[in-house]
Amino acid sequence: MSVTERFKTMEKGFGLVQALAEAERCLLCHDAPCSKGCPAETDPATFIRKLRMRNVKGAIRTVKTNNALGGACGVLCPTARLCEKECSATGIVRPIAIGKIQRFLVEHSWEIGFEPLAAKPARAEKVAVIGSGPAGLSCAAELAKEGFPVTMFEERAEPGGVIRYGVPAYRFDAAFLKNEMAIFERLGVTFVCNTRIDGASGAKKLLADGFAAVFLGPGLWAAERLPGAEKVKGVRTSVEFLAALRGKQVAGLAKEFEGKTVAVIGGGSVAMDCVESALKLGAKDAYLVYRRSFAQMPAEEDERVAALRLGVHFLVLNQPVKYLADGKGKLKGLKLVRTRLGKPDASGRRKPEPIKGSEWVLDVTAAVEAIGNKADAADWSAMVKVDEAGLVVVNGKTRKTSARKIFAGGDIVRGPALVVEAVQDGKLAARAIRAALGQEVKV
Ligand SMILES: Cc1cc2nc3c(=O)[nH]c(=O)nc-3n(C[C@H](O)[C@H](O)[C@H](O)COP(=O)(O)OP(=O)(O)OC[C@H]3O[C@@H](n4cnc5c(N)ncnc54)[C@H](O)[C@@H]3O)c2cc1C
Ligand code: SF4
CATH class of the missing domain: 3.50.50.60 (FAD/NAD(P)-binding domain)
Structure with a gap:
């Protein structure tokens, strides 16, 4: 697969047979804990029940009338900590794959050309x-x-x-x-x-x-930056990096990343997207630099595990000190200091404290900062x-x-x-x- 293709399409979702088989496992809970777990009130208990009863259009109607972005949520929601976390089937085998069923229903509506949403007669107020x-x-x-x-x-x-x-x-x-x-x-x-x-x-x-x-x-959309980042060529914000990947710049970035050592700074879901993308661009080694511990990372657990499996090197308890540039202003290294966890801060999280004298340099030619947006x-x-x-x-x-x-x-x-x-x-x-x-x- 060419590098451009790696950034083109997502994995296929459930087909009808898989979606029905999954809906068959639903316990049809009267109190519908899964529905209470959906922040947008998409009401999975109702659409799964309808699908199970072979009322596919009714199920589609439930998703779409409750959530105009039901497809996006079906694909992107961290269901493991939302509806699926609440699912009663969890205690028996595993939760119903609610997100995948939801995605199927929305994709199926496109396939069969069924669109339940319509506009009422126009009103005057814009x-x-x-x-x-x-x-x-x-x-x-x-x-x-x-x-x-x-x-x-x-x-x-x-x-x-x-x-x-x-x-x-x-x-x-x-x-x-x-x-x-x-x-x-x-x-x-x-x-x-x-x-x-x-x-x-x-x-x-x-x-x-x-x-x-x-x-x-x-x-x-305004990215937080580390001191001096703007002056060094080869250091990007996650906003720039990910937007470039969604544009037509995959091949150009691949030239810069292929065979190189790359650092992504941050511990959230956005950092995970960046570091996985760096590997897909062909980076030889992709390091995730995070100043706190693995357990403290804000990224979802499944994302962290997936990144480990892909071969991302996790440099936890390491804090960036400064970017090092060559004579032409191009990135050649990232100076780090090791940290240890100190006392809890106001949020109850133990604060990372730099360890004196533990500075070291990670040789990198590209870096992406994913340290938050404001x-x-x-x-x-x-x-x-x-x-x-x-x-x-x-x-x-x-x-x-x-x-x-x-x-x-x-x-x-x-x-x-x-x-x-x-x-x-x-x-x-x-x-x-x-x-x-x-x-x-x-x-
Ligand atoms: C890389 C990344 C990955 C993510 N992955 C997930 C995920 O897997 N699952 C999940 O649930 N969430 C994910 N999120 C979070 C989720 O995308 C956001 O919470 C969500 O998009 C917020 O929606 P929003 O409408 O508030 O803002 P946005 O999606 O940021 O949209 C705001 C829009 O407003 C426009 N805009 C800004 N200022 C102006 C202005 N002054 N005038 C006109 N237009 C303006 C912007 O161009 C933009 O199009 C991710 C976020 C990022 C950054
Ligand atoms: S909680 Fe799980 S088993 Fe119960 S109705 Fe919802 S999806 Fe079905």
Whole structure:
């Protein structure tokens, strides 16, 4: 397989026979713990029960009406700590593969051309959505179904947010995304891409231009950097690196990575995507550098285990000190210091403390920093209340901000979170917007 092909498509999901066999194992629990475990109320107990009864279209309807991004969630949700964690079958053999069943239902709906979502007759009140990631898309779908004309403003060339420009295609590919996005056009959502709404002034202008409400879903796109990183050639942020892989730059990156030693800095899921991608690009050795312990890594356990199996070298309890460059400013090494775990910090996690005199150099020619993202320079604070990290503060039930007619959700509210959580924020905000615009709806 060529290096470009390695980044093109994701693994196939369940077919009908596998999905039915899996649904057969479901215990049809009356109290449906799996449904309580879904942050977006996708209701797995109901769609699995319908599938088991051979009501395939009904099952598809349940997924899609509850979650406009049911396909993305079926593929990307860390189900082991959500619905599948709650599944009663866990104690007997293993949990029902809820995510895979959900993905099957959505893919099957495309195959048979069955689309249960439709827009009600058009209403007058227009709504603007800033940012077309999962939070914005979910909000847009809920409103468009009710007949509200929705315009989505997106800074980048194409809609999708992280699921288009972040998650590597071997986990979520372009063909799947295209199918998932088709519903938004069918519901009449207008996309205005290559258009950045610049913070509070931009949002205020949308209201002045006649939008009855605004939903903010810009996510977090400004990468945290280590000191001096900008000056060294060969050091990238995870945002740049992953976006380049989703663009047409795989072959170019492969030339840089093939046969080389590469470091990825960070311990979260994004770092895992980066380090696995580095190996797929042909890196001889890919090191994951993390200043805390293996057990403290925020990445999911299955992701960590998968990375170990792929041959990633885990350099835990090692903290970057500085990048070393050659005479032309090109990366030639990463100076590290070993750490030991000290006393717990405010969050209860034991803090890594550098061990004096334990500095050493890892020879690398490329590095990717995956040490967190923050809100970018578009400053919403002149309009809505934000916390000290720049995250927008909202009402927990309605996702309403401190400003009239402005709602928000997704990573800009929660910090780095999950697709399914962004979907739920979009749903809750849409419900509150509908209520604010005079529809009778339980908020
Ligand atoms: C590499 C990576 C892998 C991930 N993998 C998973 C996973 O496997 N499973 C999972 O559940 N979650 C995963 N996540 C997290 C998940 O993708 C996010 O929680 C989710 O995308 C947040 O959705 P959002 O709509 O808030 O923001 P985003 O997806 O970030 O979308 C925000 C959109 O707003 C646009 N925008 C920003 N500012 C402006 C502006 N001023 N004007 C106009 N447009 C603007 C951006 O271009 C972007 O398109 C991953 C995250 C990353 C970074
Ligand atoms: S908890 Fe598991 S066994 Fe029970 S209804 Fe949900 S999927 Fe079926």
